[in-house]
Amino acid sequence: MLDRNKFYHIASLFISLAILWLLLSGHYTPLLLSLGLLSIILVTLIALRMNLIAFEQPETFIQFIKYIPYGFWLLIEILKSNIDVCKRILNPNLPISPRWITIKSSQFSEFGKIIYANSITLTPGTISMDVDENRIEVHALSEVGVEGLATGDMDKRISEVEQKYV
Amino acid sequence: MSDLINIISGVLIISGALAIIVGLIGVFRMPDFFTRLHAASIVDTMGTMLILFGMMLYSGFNIVSVKLLLILIFILVTTPTAAHALAKSALHGGLKPMLDKDEKE
Amino acid sequence: MFEVATYMILFAMFLALVSAIIGKSVYDKILAVNILGTITVLFIALFGFLTERPEFLDIALVYALINFIATVAILKFFEYGDMGRSSHLNEDSDI
Numbered sequence: 001m002l003d004r005n006k007f008y009h010i011a012s013l014f015i016s017l018a019i020l021w022l023l024l025s026g027h028y029t030p031l032l033l034s035l036g037l038l039s040i041i042l043v044t045l046i047a048l049r050m051n052l053i054a055f056e057q058p059e060t061f062i063q064f065i066k067y068i069p070y071g072f073w074l075l076i077e078i079l080k081s082n083i084d085v086c087k088r089i090l091n092p093n094l095p096i097s098p099r100w101i102t103i104k105s106s107q108f109s110e111f112g113k114i115i116y117a118n119s120i121t122l123t124p125g126t127i128s129m130d131v132d133e134n135r136i137e138v139h140a141l142s143e144v145g146v147e148g149l150a151t152g153d154m155d156k157r158i159s160e161v162e163q164k165y166v
Numbered sequence: 167m168s169d170l171i172n173i174i175s176g177v178l179i180i181s182g183a184l185a186i187i188v189g190l191i192g193v194f195r196m197p198d199f200f201t202r203l204h205a206a207s208i209v210d211t212m213g214t215m216l217i218l219f220g221m222m223l224y225s226g227f228n229i230v231s232v233k234l235l236l237i238l239i240f241i242l243v244t245t246p247t248a249a250h251a252l253a254k255s256a257l258h259g260g261l262k263p264m265l266d267k268d269e270k271e
Numbered sequence: 272m273f274e275v276a277t278y279m280i281l282f283a284m285f286l287a288l289v290s291a292i293i294g295k296s297v298y299d300k301i302l303a304v305n306i307l308g309t310i311t312v313l314f315i316a317l318f319g320f321l322t323e324r325p326e327f328l329d330i331a332l333v334y335a336l337i338n339f340i341a342t343v344a345i346l347k348f349f350e351y352g353d354m355g356r357s358s359h360l361n362e363d364s365d366i
Binding site: 172176179180182183184186187189190191193194199202203206209210213214217218221224225230233234236237240241244245247248251252255256258259261 | 272273275276279280286287290296297298302303305309312313317320325331335336338342343346349350
């Protein structure tokens with residue numbers, strides 16, 4: 001009744017909740033540890049009963065670990081485009097030219113697409129408006145954001161991370 | 167040494183607060199809703215990142231900085247989702263984006 | 272330096288509140304309230320450092336989560352006029 005895939009998903013949820021509890025608590029006496037274990041088991045059971053665990057997707061906890069090196073690259077990109085947008089806001093002429101483009105996304109999993117659309121939105125100057133099977137509609141503040149997306153650098157990096165096996 | 171770290175973290179925190187004020191000036195100056203969303207994302211990324219990194223540097227490596235890192239991760243994961251939901255439902259609700267050149271391909 | 276940063280953040284909260292009041296459409300107001308929530312998270316964290324009570328960080332963490340849920344819930348309410356609609360029933364209810 002409990003096959004391998006289900007077991008891995010439940011174990012992944014349990015371990016990530018346990019790590020979160022240990023990081024947030026800061027008190028490690030036996031009473032509080034057992035109360036924490038109880039609450040983790042309760043949350044896992046409620047998540048199972050509410051069908052909140054996506055069994056057909058890969059384990060989310062492991063997926064997040066895979067994307068950590070990409071996150072550092074994204075931080076640099078966010079800083080660069082932040083400085084550009086700040087300059088435009090503080091310029092008295094307000095040199096913006098909003099535009100609407102459609103770009104292709106080459107990720108095959110839902111999670112990769114979510115990461116790509118969220119990275120586009122997180123970078124100031126571009127916002128993903130609509131996500132489809134393999135294209136994303138983007139509202140951009142200026143031509144700089146459009147040029148950054150047109151090179152497809154971010155798309156390539158996410159696809160590379162996605163194909164890595166952990 | 168610790169004086170230097172305090173000065174660096176102070177500079178980071180003050181520049182983060184400045185970034186937030188710049189983002190809000192952008193919210194006041196931008197002509198329509200969708201461009202205002204771009205200005206708002208400065209507050210969510212630059213301001214949050216600089217202030218929380220500055221506080222992490224000030225507190226050193228302990229449970230406080232781990233909690234600050236968790237706050238940063240939560241904000242960086244949730245705000246693009248909120249911005250996307252806002253943009254999509256504003257488009258659905260009949261707001262038309264002001265465009266310079268219609269480059270629909 | 273925490274005092275200076277806290278005063279600047281209070282000023283930013285005032286600006287966000289003004290933009291929430293003068294916003295033209297509903298979406299402008301929701302955006303301003305969302306920004307106000309993010310700034311409030313930072314204010315709570317900074318205030319905890321100012322008074323040397325790091326327990327405030329737990330409140331900031333919870334506030335960050337509630338802020339996101341509040342934004343999505345208000346948007347869903349304005350989109351459908353109903354909070355309890357199931358997303359399995361039709362395709363376009365995933366705002």
